[in-house]
Amino acid sequence: MAGGARDERSVADKLFAIADAFAAGEELTLSEVAARARLPLSTAHRLLGEWVEWGGLVRGDDGRYRLGMKLWRLGVRQPTARRLRSAALPYLEDLLESTREHVHLAVRDGLGAVYLERLSGRDAVPVISEVGSRLPLHATGVGLVLLAHAGEDVLHEVLASNPRKYLPNTLTEERELRIRLAEIRSLGLSQAVEELTRGAFSVAAPVRDASGEVVAAVSIIAHVERRGEPQFALGVRMAARGISTALGWRP
Amino acid sequence: MAGGARDERSVADKLFAIADAFAAGEELTLSEVAARARLPLSTAHRLLGEWVEWGGLVRGDDGRYRLGMKLWRLGVRQPTARRLRSAALPYLEDLLESTREHVHLAVRDGLGAVYLERLSGRDAVPVISEVGSRLPLHATGVGLVLLAHAGEDVLHEVLASNPRKYLPNTLTEERELRIRLAEIRSLGLSQAVEELTRGAFSVAAPVRDASGEVVAAVSIIAHVERRGEPQFALGVRMAARGISTALGWRP
DNA sequence: TGGGACGTTTCCACTGAGTGGAAGGATGCG
DNA sequence: CGCATCCTTCCACTCAGTGGAAACGTCCCA
Numbered sequence: 001m002a003g004g005a006r007d008e009r010s011v012a013d014k015l016f017a018i019a020d021a022f023a024a025g026e027e028l029t030l031s032e033v034a035a036r037a038r039l040p041l042s043t044a045h046r047l048l049g050e051w052v053e054w055g056g057l058v059r060g061d062d063g064r065y066r067l068g069m070k071l072w073r074l075g076v077r078q079p080t081a082r083r084l085r086s087a088a089l090p091y092l093e094d095l096l097e098s099t100r101e102h103v104h105l106a107v108r109d110g111l112g113a114v115y116l117e118r119l120s121g122r123d124a125v126p127v128i129s130e131v132g133s134r135l136p137l138h139a140t141g142v143g144l145v146l147l148a149h150a151g152e153d154v155l156h157e158v159l160a161s162n163p164r165k166y167l168p169n170t171l172t173e174e175r176e177l178r179i180r181l182a183e184i185r186s187l188g189l190s191q192a193v194e195e196l197t198r199g200a201f202s203v204a205a206p207v208r209d210a211s212g213e214v215v216a217a218v219s220i221i222a223h224v225e226r227r228g229e230p231q232f233a234l235g236v237r238m239a240a241r242g243i244s245t246a247l248g249w250r251p
Numbered sequence: 252m253a254g255g256a257r258d259e260r261s262v263a264d265k266l267f268a269i270a271d272a273f274a275a276g277e278e279l280t281l282s283e284v285a286a287r288a289r290l291p292l293s294t295a296h297r298l299l300g301e302w303v304e305w306g307g308l309v310r311g312d313d314g315r316y317r318l319g320m321k322l323w324r325l326g327v328r329q330p331t332a333r334r335l336r337s338a339a340l341p342y343l344e345d346l347l348e349s350t351r352e353h354v355h356l357a358v359r360d361g362l363g364a365v366y367l368e369r370l371s372g373r374d375a376v377p378v379i380s381e382v383g384s385r386l387p388l389h390a391t392g393v394g395l396v397l398l399a400h401a402g403e404d405v406l407h408e409v410l411a412s413n414p415r416k417y418l419p420n421t422l423t424e425e426r427e428l429r430i431r432l433a434e435i436r437s438l439g440l441s442q443a444v445e446e447l448t449r450g451a452f453s454v455a456a457p458v459r460d461a462s463g464e465v466v467a468a469v470s471i472i473a474h475v476e477r478r479g480e481p482q483f484a485l486g487v488r489m490a491a492r493g494i495s496t497a498l499g500w501r502p
Numbered sequence: 503t504g505g506g507a508c509g510t511t512t513c514c515a516c517t518g519a520g521t522g523g524a525a526g527g528a529t530g531c532g
Numbered sequence: 533c534g535c536a537t538c539c540t541t542c543c544a545c546t547c548a549g550t551g552g553a554a555a556c557g558t559c560c561c562a
Binding site: 010011012013015016019022023024025026027047050051054056066067068069071072073074075076077078079080081082086089090093096097107109114119120122130131132134 | 261262263264266267273274275277278298301302305307317318319320323324325327328329330331332333336337340341344348358365370371373381382385
């Protein structure tokens with residue numbers, strides 16, 4: 001019987017809590033899900049059953065639950081991601097071909113840069129970004145470009161969030177950041193060395209849509225010793241411009 | 252007040268019905284969602300609010316709802332898709348570079364081939380496949396490869412589902428299909444001309460994981476007049492083999 | 503072979519969360 | 533200005549959802 005304190009959350013919240021439990025893409029057992037979503041076992045069991053019946057989650061032979069194809073298909077149809085990705089892919093591929101390093105496409109989501117796409121040459125520097133991951137705005141090439149073209153309020157929030165200094169070159173002070181962002185706006189390009197990843201430098205540029213607003217950023221992360229080569233700045237700028245044009249932007 | 256016949260569905264089913272309404276990736280108004288999910292306006296309104304609060308859906312300035320970044324991020328972390336995609340990308344890129352046509356990676360999901368990835372040369376034939384779409388097993392290169400290595404029961408279901416004859420070369424008869432599938436198994440390759448798309452031919456090969464099971468298929472769709480060129484069969488076979496090896500397969 | 507530790511599944515009586523019709527706004531159009 | 537369309541809020545009724553507990557399975561070790 002239902003004696004004790006009833007959960008404050010609605011059914012929907014509980015279902016979403018279950019979805020969140022899978023945010024890292026792991027495979028989880030019933031007990032793990034129940035623990036992460038803070039649900040009683042019996043409730044988690046029933047709700048997981050509903051997810052599985054729908055197809056959003058699947059239950060493996062080992063009894064573990066994992067994200068199903070249905071959720072994957074739903075996700076990849078997200079209009080922003082899809083539109084940007086399809087417009088950008090050819091340019092990103094060209095960029096990959098001419099540099100053989102990491103090529104990124106990212107959008108801003110709150111205080112993070114979310115990576116929509118990453119193509120990588122086989123000997124590229126090891127980096128932590130991957131498709132779907134979210135890295136801080138102040139410490140990545142794409143992030144700084146997106147921040148430079150976001151509202152003043154976003155910068156305030158970033159500063160208020162106590163930005164972490166990953167490496168000596170990571171900017172965290174308001175004054176330095178403001179100078180850097182102004183520079184990015186005037187150059188239309190961000191260039192930095194070892195801001196987030198040791199041994200790497202980045203070049204990033206903004207992508208605009210038909211309304212002229214900056215909606216994404218393209219970047220290359222390459223070995224620091226290749227920093228002098230001119231094709232990086234040139235290639236990133238051309239790719240960003242190409243994608244913008246494909247999105248309907250007219251200078 | 253709640254007079255009339257109450258909906259048989261559970262809250263979860265209603266939430267899922269709303270998610271399904273967005274399966275095509277469109278932007279929908281409240282009334283459209285309510286109609287598609289067969290929910291009263293007030294109920295749809297409330298449930299949409301919960302989705303938005305969670306971040307799975309976002310409400311645009313025009314009042315329309317669309318899939319949000321959260322669902323996109325959840326989806327791209329689907330383990331099967333992610334594992335296959337990251338193992339396959341370098342090989343798919345090489346294939347693209349050497350052919351400049353459409354390069355596909357697909358898995359089987361029920362009676363369909365779901366496209367995990369598609370890279371396309373700029374002058375490639377127009378095809379209907381796109382990432383996330385699901386095409387019938389019997390009418391595509393990847394589909395036939397996946398069908399050839401699926402259980403007898405899957406073939407039965409396909410035959411029972413009254414497979415459509417898209418073009419004169421589409422196989423729909425049990426006898427023809429069985430011969431074709433046997434051939435695909437013995438050759439380790441599927442080659443076909445104008446099965447689903449006019450003016451195109453396809454070459455597809457199976458991808459195996461560490462257990463030796465066929466888990467995906469790679470294909471190229473190219474202009475029919477390039478059909479004689481040897482790099483297609485060779486390239487697809489090498490890519491499939493490379494991806495399999497990356498997945499831990501040992502011959 | 504037995505027992506106990508741990509994870510999963512089922513059961514069921516209680517109750518407040520969810521429901522949806524209707525009324526009230528907001529907006530647009532002729 | 534009146535009508536049509538779409539969105540939002542309200543509220544009283546009631547059954548869907550709840551979760552503790554008990555039954556069930558499985559594995560491991562002695």
